[in-house]
Amino acid sequence: MIKLKELLKLRSVGYYKTKDEIKEKHQKRINQKVTLWDENLIVPKRLPPENDSKTTLSELKMLAKIKPNVDFVESGDDIKKAFMPLIEKNDLKVTEEFLSKILKESGKYIMTLKYHYNRPRPYQLAEFYDLDLGENTLESMKTPSYPSGHAVQGYLIGEYLSKVDPHNSKEYRQKGEDIAHSRLVAKAHYPSDKIYGKEIASHLATSMKKI
Numbered sequence: 001m002i003k004l005k006e007l008l009k010l011r012s013v014g015y016y017k018t019k020d021e022i023k024e025k026h027q028k029r030i031n032q033k034v035t036l037w038d039e040n041l042i043v044p045k046r047l048p049p050e051n052d053s054k055t056t057l058s059e060l061k062m063l064a065k066i067k068p069n070v071d072f073v074e075s076g077d078d079i080k081k082a083f084m085p086l087i088e089k090n091d092l093k094v095t096e097e098f099l100s101k102i103l104k105e106s107g108k109y110i111m112t113l114k115y116h117y118n119r120p121r122p123y124q125l126a127e128f129y130d131l132d133l134g135e136n137t138l139e140s141m142k143t144p145s146y147p148s149g150h151a152v153q154g155y156l157i158g159e160y161l162s163k164v165d166p167h168n169s170k171e172y173r174q175k176g177e178d179i180a181h182s183r184l185v186a187k188a189h190y191p192s193d194k195i196y197g198k199e200i201a202s203h204l205a206t207s208m209k210k211i
Contacts, residue, residue, distance in 0.1 A: 010051050010128045014118040015144035026111050026143065034105040036208050043109050043203055048119045048146040049192055057129060059190040063122055064131045069185050076182030077140060079103060079153050083161065083175060090168050094161065102160065103153055106204060110149040113200070119146035122187055133187040141188045148189040151197025152204070154179030159205035176201075 022030070033039065049055035076082055080099045087094050121141060126133045140150070158176025162169035180197060183189040 010125065013051055013120045013124060015114075015120050015124070016118055022115055026115070029104075029107040029111045030115070032105070032108050034108055036102065036105050037204065038207070038209075041109075041207055043113065043200055045113070045116075046196055046199070048117055048196070049190075051120065051125055055192065056125065056190065059192060060122060060126050060129060060131050060133075062191065063133055063184065063187050064126070066185055066187070068134060072178075073138075073182050073186040076150065076154070076179040077138065079150065079157065079179055082154075082179055083157055083172075086168075086171060086175060087161070090165055092161065092165055094164060099157060102157060106153055106156055107149070109200065109204065110147065110152050111143070113147055114144040114149070117146045118144045119190075119193070121145045122190055138186060138188055141186075145189055146193050147196040147200055148180065148183050148193040149197070150183045151180035151189070151194045152201045155198050155201035156204050159201065160208065163205075 034041075049059070080096060080103060083099065084096065122145070123133050143149070154176040155173075156176075158172045158174075161172040165172070180194050184191060184194060
């Protein structure tokens with residue numbers, strides 16, 4: 001049972017104390033011009049579960065039960081590296097440079113949403129419930145939690161490659177799913193971060209210009 005004082009503190013926790021604490025490199029990504037999407041593209045907004053909600057507690061308990069798998073986590077950390085073997089195996093005319101472009105430009109929408117919601121990472125809330133999520137020190141965890149950027153970009157590239165090569169769409173989408181799930185195994189994200197990430201990816205995939 002959480003004491004009232006702790007409950008009030010829990011409700012106010014964000015990744016940053018205020019949404020204005022935006023790192024300079026993240027602000028540049030938010031302000032960048034995009035060519036793969038219309039500059040005025042609006043992505044769907046959906047509130048994350050509240051810090052003190054039953055949903056968040058349930059998600060934290062689920063994360064606490066996931067067994068560590070360092071190899072699986074590392075296999076999904078570098079999104080471009082994760083997809084290149086499939087691209088080369090299936091002889092697709094998709095370059096690393098173009099994947100980098102997708103990753104860079106989609107970052108505009110991901111960072112905008114992350115700072116808009118400022119959701120704390122799972123480890124920041126787990127301590128209120130005396131839940132042990134283990135050691136989580138990934139470099140890519142140094143932003144607000146919602147949505148999962150890896151989920152957005154993994155699903156997005158999976159969908160893009162599926163359009164380029166429909167015959168092998170199953171394996172591209174599975175790779176995107178693996179990348180998104182690896183963030184749960186890493187205890188870096190809540191399941192709802194992943195779900196929202198998939199929604200954003202679907203919107204971006206549908207809205208991407210034909211290059």
